[in-house]
Amino acid sequence: MMTFICVLLILLRNHNVDxxxxxxxxxxxxxxxxxxFLSGDLNSRIGSKTDFIQYDRSxxxxxxxxxxxxxxxxxxxxxSN
Numbered sequence: 001m002m003t004f005i006c007v008l009l010i011l012l013r014n015h016n017v018d019x020x021x022x023x024x025x026x027x028x029x030x031x032x033x034x035x036x037f038l039s040g041d042l043n044s045r046i047g048s049k050t051d052f053i054q055y056d057r058s059x060x061x062x063x064x065x066x067x068x069x070x071x072x073x074x075x076x077x078x079x080s081n
Contacts, residue, residue, distance in 0.1 A: 002034030009041045047080035 006026075010019055030036050 004030045005037045007040045047078045
């Protein structure tokens with residue numbers, strides 16, 4: 001089985017194509033051919049929202065999930081997308 005490695009930078013500007021729809025189509029296409037490793041800067045803006053999954057829980061018998069202990073956000077960017 002092949003492994004596809006993708007590292008990307010998404011700059012959110014006015015596009016004629018929804019870049020996230022295109023990314024999803026590519027993931028579907030390549031996942032049929034092998035495993036996918038996706039990494040990069042997806043240009044997420046979270047403003048003052050949390051940057052972790054709240055109320056995460058264990059879904060397996062042997063899984064260990066650390067209890068969320070967020071630190072205060074100090075971002076000057078209050079915009080979220």
